[in-house]
Amino acid sequence: MSQPLLSVSGLMMRFGGLLAVNNVSLELREREIVSLIGPNGAGKTTVFNCLTGFYKPTGGTILLRDQHLEGLPGQQIARMGVVRTFQHVRLFREMTVIENLLVAQHQQLKTGLFSGLLKTPAFRRAQSEALDRAATWLERIGLLEHANRQASNLPTATSVGWRLPAAW
Template identity: 45%
Template sequence: MLKLKGVTMNFGGIIALNNVEIDVDEGKIIGLIGPNGAGKTTVFNVILGLYTPNRGYIRFENSDITNKKTYQIAVMGISRTFQNIRLFRELTVLDNVRIAFHKNVKYSLLDAILRNKKFIKEEEEYLKKAEELLKIFGLYEKRNELAKNLPYGEQRKLEIVRALATSPKLLLLDEPAAGMNPQETQELKNLIKFIKEKFNLTILLIEHDMSVVMDICERIYVLDYGEVIAEGTPVEIKRNPRVIKAYLGEGDFGFAS
């Protein structure tokens, strides 16, 4: 579904990514891990067109997306969440989700100004779909609350729901467990497994919590100083000497079994 081939990204004299090659198979949950500053979020940013790589290419469903704009890539079916939650804090829970549907609007600007039948019908459809999503994820009762007033774990969930409202084929999750307590982390693992099956998604996941990565990812890529130093199953990654050295310098990796 997604292929990065020889992707290199420079910022001035700094090499953020060096000849990165990643393959994401359809229907899988793939992990992308590495120490702080390894280049993980930069990978997401080049996939989504926020950065254009200096070398290499990115293909999504056999289409070259290397030089496409972010909105074009979103329309093709890639969506993301962020390491730092980026909700519309002063909007309601419902409006945060409704906004995401507007990448597919068929009415024109004039229709919106006139608020004619075409505009009203389509907006009613988006409202219904947004409410259905909130019901699925247990947020319907809080639909009229401001996003900023939700507990932290529910804000994370809302950001995922908003991403799902864009009808993605590939979902990029950037450290979704960041700041969560153990109970919230376990709920998140169950949530990610659920959305993969419910919405027939492929997921690429950046995460520092190794319990999340080892429990839900089917394959893992490891970045260090902008280079892929290992790839494999969770068991293979857990035992890889280069990965152990990158994280700890020496000794046992320390992952939970």
């Protein structure tokens, strides 16, 4: 079996006297689709907040490949590709699907304001790579044909499909 992409062992999160997460362990491998289920108040959101750096766990280890995530700032964890989504992703309805996916990548771009204004070679290269990533995401979920459609013109069922990459 392949090496885990994400490995969590003995994760704990305590808020004062409240033990919200107690000894959670899991392993995720590449291309796996899994879910974390449980009743309201079971600690699901708290687990995701620990994995993404929103909370610093009070115990346990979180490894992305072989790199420890526990205690790292959320921005650094996001740059490594571990992010959470929310139930209601806000889209720019007046923009196209591909433009929404480009906006979603803003934290990953290494270029700054001036390189964007001056359209430097580094900016053009980063923009091209971002377009390629967005197209790959859309192709993966079968919505590449909608890349240049305005977000507000998509049926709800279709727009739900590409909201996950928009949250990346």
